Amino acid sequence: MIETDRLILRHWREEDAPALYKYASDGRVSELAMWPRHTSVEFSLEVLRNFFIPNRDTFAMVLKETGEPIGCIGLVPPGDEHYEINPSEREIGYWIGHPYWGRGLTTEALQAITTYCLHTLHIPSLLITTDLRNIASQRVALKSGFLPLADYTFDGIPGKAFRLLP
Numbered sequence: 001m002i003e004t005d006r007l008i009l010r011h012w013r014e015e016d017a018p019a020l021y022k023y024a025s026d027g028r029v030s031e032l033a034m035w036p037r038h039t040s041v042e043f044s045l046e047v048l049r050n051f052f053i054p055n056r057d058t059f060a061m062v063l064k065e066t067g068e069p070i071g072c073i074g075l076v077p078p079g080d081e082h083y084e085i086n087p088s089e090r091e092i093g094y095w096i097g098h099p100y101w102g103r104g105l106t107t108e109a110l111q112a113i114t115t116y117c118l119h120t121l122h123i124p125s126l127l128i129t130t131d132l133r134n135i136a137s138q139r140v141a142l143k144s145g146f147l148p149l150a151d152y153t154f155d156g157i158p159g160k161a162f163r164l165l166p
Contacts, residue, residue: 002059002116004108009059009073012052016060017045019069023097051077057121061096061109071096073109075117082129082154083161089125090117094137101136110144114164125165132158 002009012020023029024038024047038044052058058074073094076082081091092113096106117123128146130137138160142148146162153159 002112004112006064006105007109007112008062008064009109009112010062011056012048012058012060012069012072014045014048014053016069017041017048020044020048020072023070026098028098029095059109059113061094061105063100063105070100071106071109073106073113081127082159083127083150083152085127086125088123089127089163090123091127091129092117093128094140106137106140107143110140114144125163127164128162129154129159130162132160138162 001011018041021038021041021044024044027037038047052060052072055074055077058072060069061071061073062068063070071094073092076091076093078090083091085091092110094106094110094113096109100106114126117126126146127149128137128141129152130141132151141162144164146164149161149163151158151160
C-alpha cells in the first residue's frame with residue numbers, strides 16, 4: 001500500500017469490480033487509455049482476476065474521502081509494453097475515472113508510484129506511453145519529471161513515449 005495526501009494506492013480486490021466497471025465502462029476513459037471499454041461488471045471482474053490482481057505492481061487508486069477505487073496505476077506486465085523498453089526499464093500505465101479528470105490526482109499517484117519504483121523496486125528507468133490525443137496524460141507525465149522520448153505507432157494508434165531517468 002502507498003499513501004498520498006488524497007489517495008491510497010492498494011492492490012485490487014474482486015469486490016472492486018462494480019467500481020472498476022463504473023469508470024472503465026466510460027468510453028472517454030477506455031478510448032484514451034488504449035484498452036477495451038468494459039461492458040459489464042462480470043467483464044470487470046474477469047479483468048481483475050486475470051490482469052490486475054495477479055500483477056503485484058498494479059494498484060487501485062482509492063480516493064481517501066470515499067474509499068472508492070477511481071482509477072488504476074502500476075507497472076505494465078513485461079511483454080505488454082506499447083514501446084520498446086531498455087533491458088532495465090519498466091513502463092508505467094495509469095488511468096482515472098472521468099469525474100476526477102483535471103484534479104491533480106493522477107499526478108499525485110504517478111509521483112508516488114515513481115518513488116516506489118525507483119527506491120523500493122530499484123528500477124533505474126521508467127517509461128510512459130500515451131495515445132497521441134491524450135494531452136492530459138502527457139501533461140501528467142511532464143509534471144512528474146518524465147521527458148518526451150518519441151512519437152510512435154502501436155496497433156495502428158499514434159502515441160507519444162516519455163522516459164524518466166533518475
